[in-house]
Amino acid sequence: MGNGPHDHHHSGDHSHSHAEEIRNSTDGRQALDRLSxxxxxxxxxxxxxxxxxxxxxxSSVVDRSISLFSRGHQPAFAGINTFMKVPYxxxxxxxxxxxxxxxxxxxxxxxxxxxxxRFGPQAVRRISALYDGYxxxxxxxxxxxxxxxxxxxxxxxxxxxxxxxxxxxKAVSHIYTSGVFPIICGGDHSLGFPNVRGxxxxxxxxxxxxxxxxHIDIQEKDMDERMHTTPWFWTTHExxxxxxRDHSHMHDVGLPNCHPKNLVQLGIGGWYGNRPxxxxxxxRGTSVMTMFDLEKHGAKKVAEMALEMxxxxxxxxxxxxxxxxxDPGFAPGTGSxxxxxLMPREAFEIIRTIAAEGLCGMEVVEVSPPYDVNDNTAxxxxxxxxxxxxxxxxxxxxxxxxxxxxx
Numbered sequence: 001m002g003n004g005p006h007d008h009h010h011s012g013d014h015s016h017s018h019a020e021e022i023r024n025s026t027d028g029r030q031a032l033d034r035l036s037x038x039x040x041x042x043x044x045x046x047x048x049x050x051x052x053x054x055x056x057x058x059s060s061v062v063d064r065s066i067s068l069f070s071r072g073h074q075p076a077f078a079g080i081n082t083f084m085k086v087p088y089x090x091x092x093x094x095x096x097x098x099x100x101x102x103x104x105x106x107x108x109x110x111x112x113x114x115x116x117x118r119f120g121p122q123a124v125r126r127i128s129a130l131y132d133g134y135x136x137x138x139x140x141x142x143x144x145x146x147x148x149x150x151x152x153x154x155x156x157x158x159x160x161x162x163x164x165x166x167x168x169x170k171a172v173s174h175i176y177t178s179g180v181f182p183i184i185c186g187g188d189h190s191l192g193f194p195n196v197r198g199x200x201x202x203x204x205x206x207x208x209x210x211x212x213x214x215h216i217d218i219q220e221k222d223m224d225e226r227m228h229t230t231p232w233f234w235t236t237h238e239x240x241x242x243x244x245r246d247h248s249h250m251h252d253v254g255l256p257n258c259h260p261k262n263l264v265q266l267g268i269g270g271w272y273g274n275r276p277x278x279x280x281x282x283x284r285g286t287s288v289m290t291m292f293d294l295e296k297h298g299a300k301k302v303a304e305m306a307l308e309m310x311x312x313x314x315x316x317x318x319x320x321x322x323x324x325x326x327d328p329g330f331a332p333g334t335g336s337x338x339x340x341x342l343m344p345r346e347a348f349e350i351i352r353t354i355a356a357e358g359l360c361g362m363e364v365v366e367v368s369p370p371y372d373v374n375d376n377t378a379x380x381x382x383x384x385x386x387x388x389x390x391x392x393x394x395x396x397x398x399x400x401x402x403x404x405x406x407x
Contacts, residue, residue, distance in 0.1 A: 027137075034139030039406050042143045046072050073132060081125045082150035083185075083385075084133060084142070089149040096178035099146055099399055100389065103175060103184055104153035107164050108368075110190035110227040112273075114335040120367035121153055121185045123333075123378035130379070131386065138352075140390040146399035148389075151175065156187075161226055165194040172198025176361060181398055183385055186365030188335065189217055192231030192320050199361050200255045205315030207255075208262035209235065210306050210354055212347070213322035214338040216268050218286065219276035228335075228366075229273055233280055236260045260284035262314055264306040266350070267291055267325040270338035291340055299346040303353035316360035321351065321384050323366050323377055331380050333372025344380060348387050355391035362388055 054067030070078040083102035104121025133142035154171040157163040175182045218232040237254025264287040287309040328337035392398035
């Protein structure tokens with residue numbers, strides 16, 4: 001009944017050629033081809049450096065690329081962590097020697113519920129040691145194709161939001177004006193304002209912001225201060241002459257080249273923290289998409305819609321990723337968890353779609369290690385950074401892919 005050995009009617013040759021055609025069409029095969037064309041120069045240099053600085057291994061060790069003292073990426077659990085174990089740019093005056101820089105902003109004094117995000121940069125650095133920079137999905141080798149450093153942490157002022165904002169803006173501005181792509185790791189989301197303020201004044205034209213979050217974060221004040229629920233009130237503006245009212249000590253109510261319509265807020269919803277900001281978003285006309293939009297259109301489509309709105313009339317786009325946009329079943333280590341958020345795979349598809357068009361900078365905020373489980377939240381934050389960087393490299397928006405090619 002169709003189970004005999006002679007019931008298959010296609011020949012072996014036909015089967016072989018068709019299978020080969022399928023095999024060659026897979027994304028995995030294409031990734032292998034891309035990766036095979038990347039040199040291993042940086043890896044070879046690191047091995048030589050490890051042997052020089054860490055001495056040769058014991059005579060019983062057969063692999064002579066292993067050093068006596070760990071001075072490179074291996075073992076993943078050893079060494080003194082920077083992000084991805086990239087070079088530490090201790091002399092920040094030399095930051096311009098790199099193409100991108102990871103920088104910590106360990107500030108959580110603007111948190112309205114659970115603190116702990118001041119330890120976010122440490123946690124993301126620690127779990128990043130798991131990764132070797134080789135992105136199979138995108139066909140990227142981050143060490144070979146990007147000059148990345150860790151700039152360390154900004155000296156924030158615990159308990160003083162305004163002084164911290166000034167420190168953060170000056171630090172981000174230094175990185176950006178040195179020609180370096182800033183990767184800012186928080187800390188709480190109040191940092192969105194000083195982070196963008198460090199970049200936007202240096203861009204000749206308007207700046208769009210794609211804000212991925214469960215909370216709208218655009219109320220004017222919270223408990224009489226500029227807390228982590230307020231960054232986009234201060235970053236965008238009313239589109240008319242602004243009354244400073246009781247903000248005479250706050251020298252800027254809205255950056256002139258950050259228009260509300262170009263602030264795209266994706267993933268907003270749930271039952272907490274959105275009431276006070278809703279009136280501001282409505283009045284200003286920000287571009288808001290909820291999880292219902294994602295369910296209706298799918299992850300890639302909502303990302304494409306976000307790009308349309310963020311880039312309209314703009315010269316650059318900034319990515320703000322709040323880790324609480326990912327469902328707390330996957331990312332429990334955050335201050336204000338809200339169920340019903342993004343699945344990790346949806347989050348990655350969204351940021352890959354967004355990053356393909358290029359970015360002027362990015363932040364990942366609200367990783368709170370005291371509430372984390374198994375480093376899951378910190379690892380997802382690390383992946384958000386890596387997938388963004390990998391996509392920028394793959395699309396020629398960052399790094400030096402051409403120079404890393406063999407032949």
